[in-house]
Amino acid sequence: MELVDILTRDNIILNLQGNNQKEVIDELIHKLTERRLTTDPERFKKAIYKRENEISTAVGYGVVIPHAQCKSITKPTIIMGRSLQGVDYGGQHTNLIFMIAAPENAPNEHLSLLSKLSTFLMSETFRAKIIVATSEIDVIKAIQEQEKLEKPALNDESASGKYVVGITACMTGIAHTYMAAESLKEAARKRGMNVKIQTNGANGPENKLTPADIQHADAIVIAHDVRVDTSILRGKRFVDVPVKKAINHADELIDQALSYNIKDSSVTEQEIIEEPQTEEKSGLNFYKHIMSGVSYMIPFVVVGGIFIAISFMFGIYAADPESDQYNIIAHFFSQVGGEAAFALMIPILAGFIGFSIADKQGLAPAMIGGMMASIGGSGFLGGMIAGFVGGFAAKFIGKSMAKIPKSFQGLVSILVVPLISTFIVGAFMFFILNTPMSLLNEFLEGWLKGLTGINAAILGALLAGMMASDMGGPINKTASAFGLAMFAANIFEPSAALMVGGMVPPIGIALATTIFKNRFTLQEVEAGKASYVLGASFITEGAIPFAAADPLRIIPANIIGAAVGGAVCMAMDISLKAPHGGIFVIPIASNKPLLYIGCILLGSLITCFIIGFLKKPLSDKDRNSAKQMMNVI
Template identity: 85%
Template sequence: MKLTDILTRDNIILNLRGDNQSDVIDELVNKLDQNQLINDPEMFKEGIYKRESEISTAVGYGVAIPHAKNKSVIKPTIIMGRTLQGIDYGGQHTNLIFMIAAPENASNEHLSLLSQLSTFLMSETFRAKLLVATSESEIITAIEEQEKLTEVDSNDESASGKYLIGITSCMTGIAHTYMAAESLKEAAEKRGMKVKIQTNGANGPENKLTTADVQKADAIIIAHDVRVDTSIFGGKRYIDVPVKKAISHADQLIDQALSYDIKEDNVDNTMVAKESESEEKSGLNFYKHIMSGVSYMIPFVVVGGIFIAISFMFGIYAADPESDQYNVIADFFNQVGGEAAFALMVPILAGFIGYSIADKQGLAPAMIGGMMASIGGSGFLGGMIAGFVGGFVAKYIGQSMAKIPKSFQGLVSVLIVPLLSTLIVGAFMFFVLNTPMSMLNVFLENWLKSLTGISAAILGALLAGMMASDMGGPINKTASAFGLAMFAANIFEPSAALMVGGMVPPIGIALATTIFKNRFTIQEAEAGKASYVLGASFITEGAIPFAAADPLRIIPANIIGAAVGGALCMAMDISLKAPHGGIFVIPIACNKPLLYIGCILLGSFITCLMIGLMKKPLSEKERNNAKQMSSII
């Protein structure tokens, strides 16, 4: 199958009538509908705008590639639109728009053809042919000629010159992934370099790199908007940038990558180095390590909290065999949730902090230290410290023994490193940390339990406001870590305030886009619908695009609405035994579910009203010209 099988003459509009992004998208979608290539235009358009809200599909060079993959598409299709005068698309002057429509069950062959177009558009000559074409037939001819030109394998490693390797990966894996790879390839080949770029596309990794490629490489570039596995590079230094930078600045990136002279790097496959992150190189990226531990711990917290809440539904003492309320099902849920899941929380936190610092070598000593923290009463905070001590000690011992002959390296990693590092972290926890930290925990617990009325309200407002301030950022995570520490100590009121702080911003913004529609662009109003679901699910990040587009109005409104809800929540002594899950856990994990939902809704309405009062109404033209929200996230 050829590209021209899915980009046909019927799907080419040489002179788009629209003079803005919204009108052009409508025109292209209507053409797809007329050609009976989609069966639900509104659903497909919603998919297009959802993709635009994640990150603009304007890729530079006067090209935009809006795309969506959903069940409204009858068969894989590309429709091309051209506007010689150009339009503002996602903040960039654009002349060529290629709209990609892929069904949910699109085959690998179809997806490869769709991504092939992205690589063609990196050619300046090809784009020029499309701009000067006077008929649909000339467009098709230009595509066919480009297909013939790319039949030669430009990645032939027998060519002379230095060797560039890399990985590209965008959010959807359809367009930007391949455009970044093609941009790097084109820039490198102009220098006479050999090139191999692994593309982590919708079909999975293609052109996969090997250890032999890494050994031969003179330069490495990683361009990604989503997480990629870079362990294959070992200790080799590499450039780490967003996908769009690789598309627009390939030459500069190659210059920088070549300057690292990675042939001199001493490769250790248990390490990954990032030249651009000095904190990472020194092993002192505390925030990243803590969040790694917390992310692995959260499922245990959620499961444990929900199961304990279910147990309590049978009666407060229903899990106690000595009680008249005893129920074997309640005992089962309590044992799974309280005695198993909760018991693993702190060790898992500590273990994966250690894993983040020292990879597998740090897991055992840090996790054992975390268990000692749990047994010795130092709890969540003690577990965090155990994770850092275990991780850094294991890392230091492992690096100190790096020069031991390879025949003994297996013994070092399996026996010597975990044994010595566990001895050190165990002694530290037993003789130094557990006693003072357990005393601190008792003090904090007693203080929090003593809070009532105004004092409790102030703490609730502070925690909820912090959660809403940067929506998933460092302040948010700091408040969340405090709540988890208290949760591990069986104090559940802060968790309730924190969830209010996480749910209010997206719900409040969603309400504002519904009640005050004329304050938002059409694109923002569409994104607002998704914020209802995100907010109800306790996904605060749904508010980020709006806050990024208008921070001086949205962020204060978020903080004030969340603070009011959080203050009322703690003042009324509302507790929540499952710190994540949103509306799905409130009925079973909250002691006062109706009052709690009322706190969330009140805070959301306050946020909504503040946004409505602070934002000015937009004209119809301004509403139709969708702003690029996501490009500054």
């Protein structure tokens, strides 16, 4: 069976009418229904949106691959849509949409064909052919030509060059898994390197790595959004990244992996086997553990903040049954947000730090320690420490009991480890940490509440500037962690400054691509349109492509604009009771929404004009080069 057997000419829409994600998904599902390929279109639509909510299926290059397996699909198929003017798909400017629909019991052969399309889309030439196609037949011909060009990966150890191996695994194992593998293969082939990538797809692991592969590897890259078994790597260092990074930055990852110099002739095979793993087994990757806890905590923070803000709309005391302002709806929102969601913030933070360290065994003791931090007043910082103490205690106890007979291992994991590790973290929190940490929190809260004028402005400038400095990197995350700690202590002014710092870079860059178009390539001008949406949604990462292309001009402009906006924000005593959500939460979560939006616009305009001043105009040839146009496609 060929790919064109499931992406037929009748499944192609060359002129999508929709202008956004919802409209184009409805249009593609209508085609699916029209072709009688689904018995329940609404059920399939829910499956598609469930997948989108887990992680966006936008893969860059103006391509989106929404996909799902569902009982209502009668046979594996692909519905393709094209929009020459582009559509806004979840904040991404998109030209090509390939909707993959597969039954829950789809044969392995069919799933492999679906995955093949993902690898085709990594080719700029193939994408260009689809964009310029004048008929459905042209699309089919492009697919057939691409199938003839595909060559198997080089896996022969006698091949020239170094040997790169890796594993890719995405949430559903249909699209991103194979796109990441293809990107890594292509980057390695261009260097004349030998390559083997194991894909943990919907059919299970394919092209599995062997001990011989690992022994002879010069570089190892693991790209995954779900947990993968790395025990076969036998202690060798490897690059560990999300799938999308492998799709977009394969060359950089291979360079990084090669820099580890894992194939050292002075190291014997026995030494390699006994070398402790630095990423998976050391448990000392503090940043990863903290970010794991924070990522699980953020939804509770957002929901809690928004619900509390809504309750205040009925009156400051409307949630209090003893008040004359009492309103039962306000009480409902206050209880859900403040008494439920906020109460879970710190336990969730601690629990998933422990989970990151010791897997399921670390969850209960760390979460209980987090609850003790919340009850005992040690707050956000106490919760983080509880997560580490509970996680490492569970990990140590679990390892200490590894040699107990297998018949007792179940009892150990559900009783002994949680019981002892909970006692350790509980005693630590009760007798040692809570009292001094609560005093420290009280001092810090009093100091922050007393900040006014120039002192508040300096803190706002610092926090917002840190947010804009590396746009999602460690400095940004450090500032965010401080803001979340203050948020947990009911101090909401730092959250406002931090959101200014996150929104200014993408909005400022977007304004620059509009006002100073001759300073940017056509690709950058087009990407600038998406930056408006990303910035308004508080997605700072929308500025990263521009900063990577011109860091010496873009990054200082981002920091200066954000710092000015953050300084004015805190100097004006603006607060924000929802630390995420951008423009969607400002009207209900800020105490001074119009002034707050003004701070964001002020910072964005400063960033915009600094960029316009620093960047030089480009020639028409540079702005319209074929290479750049191909990148737009």
